[in-house]
Amino acid sequence: MRFLKSFSLLVALFLIISACSNSETNISAKLVGTESLYKNKLSNKLNIENASLAVSTDKENYLIPVEKINFIIENTGSTSFGYGETLFIEKLESGTWYQLPYSGIGFTDEINELKPKEKVIQELPLKYLNFHLTKGTYRITKEISYKREIYPLGVEFEIR
Known part of the structure; x- marks a missing residue:
């Protein structure tokens, strides 16, 4: 059970970081002009x-x-x-x-x-x-x- 919680937390953290980095890339692309x-x-x-x-x-x-x-x-x-x-x-x-x-x-x-x-x-x-x-x-x-x-x-x- 503890392993499953840790794994779920790790996956959620990875998804959040991935979403933020994609968002940052899109913002940069828009700012390039x-x-x-x-x-x-x-x-x-x-x-x-x-x-x-x-x-x-x-x-x-x-x-x-x-x-x-x-x-x-x-x-x-x-x-x-x-x-x-x-x-x-x-x-x-x-x-x-x-x-x-x-x-x-x-x-x-x-x-x-x-x-x-x-x-x-x-x-x-x-x-x-x-x-x-x-x-x-x-x-x-x-x-x-x-x-x-x-x-x-x-x-x-x-x-x-």
Whole structure:
């Protein structure tokens, strides 16, 4: 009788733990966000005519907990580019890029000018991410405008 009670308790505990872990997995999957508009690898450079621009992060690898990520846009050419304040962070999961959701923040639509030989550093608003950064491959995506055309750029980094 004692063995049966212990066994039943063990089975019940196992079922509860299994249910919790499945629930946690489903919650994580929902928080990963929507599939990226940019399914393939994005270039971190744009070279058109006399225009040349590169994007990067301040590090290639970050350690948990990540406190700050700086996104750098550098105009190395002789022509101006346009850029907005919007920055998106995406996570690579099972070969698919997912855009991570923000909460409690909005980006303006205004276009800033990045003049030749200028560099701009934008801090990623990590405190507004509705996602807990875990180990994995990530990228920041940014749309750059040049002569009324929009060009998506991205830079990958690792969190370890």
